[in-house]
Amino acid sequence: MKILIIEDEIKIATAIRDCLVSASYQADVAHTGDAGIEFLTEQKYDAVILDWMLPGCDGIGVLEWLRHRGAKPPVLLLTAKDSVEDRVTGLDSGADDYLVKPFAFAELLARLRALTRRTPAIPHLQLQTADLTLDLNTRVVSRAKAEIILTPREFDLLAFLLRHAGEIVSRSMIAQDVWRETNRSTPLDNVIDVHVTRLRRKVDSGHATRLIHTVRGVGFYCGESTPAVPS
Numbered sequence: 087m088k089i090l091i092i093e094d095e096i097k098i099a100t101a102i103r104d105c106l107v108s109a110s111y112q113a114d115v116a117h118t119g120d121a122g123i124e125f126l127t128e129q130k131y132d133a134v135i136l137d138w139m140l141p142g143c144d145g146i147g148v149l150e151w152l153r154h155r156g157a158k159p160p161v162l163l164l165t166a167k168d169s170v171e172d173r174v175t176g177l178d179s180g181a182d183d184y185l186v187k188p189f190a191f192a193e194l195l196a197r198l199r200a201l202t203r204r205t206p207a208i209p210h211l212q213l214q215t216a217d218l219t220l221d222l223n224t225r226v227v228s229r230a231k232a233e234i235i236l237t238p239r240e241f242d243l244l245a246f247l248l249r250h251a252g253e254i255v256s257r258s259m260i261a262q263d264v265w266r267e268t269n270r271s272t273p274l275d276n277v278i279d280v281h282v283t284r285l286r287r288k289v290d291s292g293h294a295t296r297l298i299h300t301v302r303g304v305g306f307y308c309g310e311s312t313p314a315v316p317s
């Protein structure tokens with residue numbers, strides 16, 4: 087993760103950079119607002135630590151420049167100014183957070199972590215093995231582009247097998263995940279076998295390659311090849 091520090095006080099800038107580097111960030115330092123803008127024009131940063139009071143173009147000027155540029159990295163504004171008005175001015179100018187000098191480096195790092203915390207990636211909504219696909223959003227299942235109609239339980243079972251494609255799964259794993267059955271005294275093995283048989287008929291019949299395999303004495307396996315059975 088790459089951070090730009092724009093701070094004219096060399097001692098503070100260096101201390102921040104050392105702190106970031108020791109926390110495994112990459113950091114560049116600009117000592118004026120104009121130099122900072124040059125860095126921002128030439129390189130992509132994950133966040134900017136921006137001092138408000140800078141010679142020439144000040145922090146607010148840098149924020150204004152960033153705002154007119156469209157996509158901007160999150161900005162943590164540093165300042166000795168600590169009135170409510172100043173905070174409002176800073177945040178209104180487009181700073182994402184605000185830290186009053188003097189500050190503890192632990193707090194700087196915590197703010198930076200919060201600013202750079204990315205929105206979680208959208209989970210992969212489609213599961214696939216060979217020509218079999220299952221869409222968790224639309225709940226459409228198809229093999230070789232032909233739709234397969236499944237009951238809700240068969241769908242959940244297939245989703246589980248596809249999530250573990252290439253691995254052998256046991257009946258108790260299926261009971262826990264698909265049937266939400268944690269009480270081991272309720273044997274579901276026969277029920278699971280019946281469902282797997284039906285599912286296999288829907289998924290594999292008419293296709294040269296079998297995708298759902300029974301591993302004798304162990305469980306099931308989803309994949310193009312026959313699984314290696316542990317001896």
Ligand code: CA
Pocket residue numbers: 093094095137138139140
């Ligand atoms: Ca300053």
